[in-house]
Amino acid sequence: MDSETLSTFSNSIKNGSISAPDPPKQPFVIGVAGGTASGKTTVCNMIISQLHDQRVVLVNQDSFYHSLGDDTLAEVYDYNFDHPDAFNTELLLSCMAMLKNGRAVNIPNYDFKTHKRIGPGCKVNPSDIIILEGILVLHDSRVRDLMNMKIFVDTDSDLRLARRIQRDTVERGRNIQNVLDQYARSVKPSFEEFILPSKKYADVIIPRGGDNDVAIDLIIQHIRAKLGQHHLCSIYPNVSVIHSTFQMRGMHTLVRDVKTTKHDFVFYADRLIRLVVEHGLGHLPFTEKQITTPTGSVYPGVVFCKRLCGVSVIRSGESMENALRACCKGIKIGKILIHGEGNNGRQLIYEKLPADISSRHVLLLDPVLASGNSAVKAINLLLSKGVVESNIIFLNLIAAPQGIHMVCKKFPKLKIVTSEIDVTLDEDLRVIPGMGEFGDRYFGTNN
């Protein structure tokens, strides 16, 4: 623990709340790869300039070229700049790790004339969105694993060659023979051996590069949306936090306040739970249906998904059953009881689930998602009964980041709907700031 963290830590002890350091805010990392002159840089520059937002930074793989020694420099025309070994990937990884942990880094300044790192480098601050651009950023699995979205800019090879000739002869003053030699000797073979195969890891392929306004607009809008979200929602598209209003914040203030009476706690928890349930139901599938209104007009509507059930995690989860019943008349509700302390002691004590649960959509009910240990246990039970992962919607009132990481990493197709994401967990795995023992407060069983 460094001194800064230590002092924050001791401050929080002084304030009467002992808590572990908050998990660092995770940036959304976008990788942009593609062959030489495919338009990667143009795409990235257009994104950055249209966003005008300091929370977005660009890191270029070119900055991480190895400096060339004098021996290599003498034969620089034989050097393969398109080979993975030309890059200092270890340094790239350590820089990205620093940024991901919320620290500023110095990105090396690579000079293309001398083929050496020069100067002190360029300081890059940690940001909400990091764009990592370069021909081979999708090649190394360790670099890929840092990314939340992987883009490959795909432009025909003849176009790319034409652009490269233009750039190297006109802008960089090299002779055409030279450029073509290098292209045939190293650029093309490296593209085929390393760059093109990395295309299969891409999530999105953008044809034509910088001329593709529709694709660039799409990426820009996406980044804007990510900037407006809780950072966990941008990393996990399957986490949905209800749009917060002052009214919701006010209800949260009441259910979180230790001084709130049981009566008020139940009233406001119920109102919040109802909103979570309604929001969760909004994620169910539907079929189209046209009906006629009393004015004789046609209304193009939809019909609800009928195969639905609730499963509550005893005891707190039972507090959510009423809201679900109030929205879905006669809905079947199963129960799961999990008991135990700490990370490894969770035991399934009791389960009573609808016999045909495997063919249903399941709303899993638990007001507090803390470490995620019981949630994982409950979800594994549902999966073992044949429920399809993507048919599970997990409804919470509040969720800790640790629980979200645990559940989302393990079950990427399940949906989590919650009304607030809390700060962290304390060493007893209680949610901070949290709302205490939900079941005790809701059912009035403090003693």
Next chain:
Amino acid sequence: MNMKLFVDTDADVRLARRIRRDTVEKGRDISTVLDQYSKFVKPAFDDFILPTKKYADIIIPRGGDNHVAIDLIVQHICTKLGQHDMCKIYPNLYVIQSTFQIRGMHTLIRDSLTTKHDFVFYADRLIRLVVEHGLGHLPFTEKQVITPTGSVYTGVDFCKRLCGVSIIRSGEKKVTMVSSLSMKKLPQDISDRHVLLLDPILGTGNSAVQAILLLISKGVPESNIIFLNLISAPQGVHVVCKRFPRIKIVTSEIETGLNEDFRVVPGMGEFGDRYFGTDDDDEELVVAHTPLRS
């Protein structure tokens, strides 16, 4: 097209899926499937489908398993859909975000075949969502509380000075009455309260204008009025928003328009009649009222 997508999945993966679908789901035999694939499906793909890939704006590899790309497209459509055109004209008009669940509830309450019981059930669910959304527009003050774990939670305190006012129509006489919720008349101190004005259908906007004028005449500041509807006709929205640019309208759907009888289209019929089941005699729903105009 404004956006052209091409879903690009390897040929072998596509063939494997097709075989599974055609043999398991459609019960066809494997040799027929393969025969059809090599005779028609593959040549058509090579000749017609693959060449169209060059027109795509975005290529999505792997199809349905590609969550990142699907999230990208979904978010994009959401921002494009985000607003009803009228919300762009009137910043004080709020349409609650539609989900299939909300659309499904609307389908039920609009259907002329829906029973009274179901009508009330789904209308209540929708009204509750509109009310929650409307309450979200009230002001607040900051408030810090201590949670049972001993942590500080920086929250807000509700606005306490609040009242509801519902508009009641006496059907045949076309007279607008205004009555306060749970009180015999408008609260004495209404001028320093925030007012939630309740009317499930905003049609021409005539009754709404009268009700709002009454509230303003009682000293309620225009900006303290939040007008809650289940459905709203564009004509009514224009009338109310133009005349009272500082009130807020919260609704769950904007309609197509009004017909020649000034009924909302597609609409849901006479709301009061369907909700209270008083097709013949709607006098009894006027429980407590202050006549606005007789």
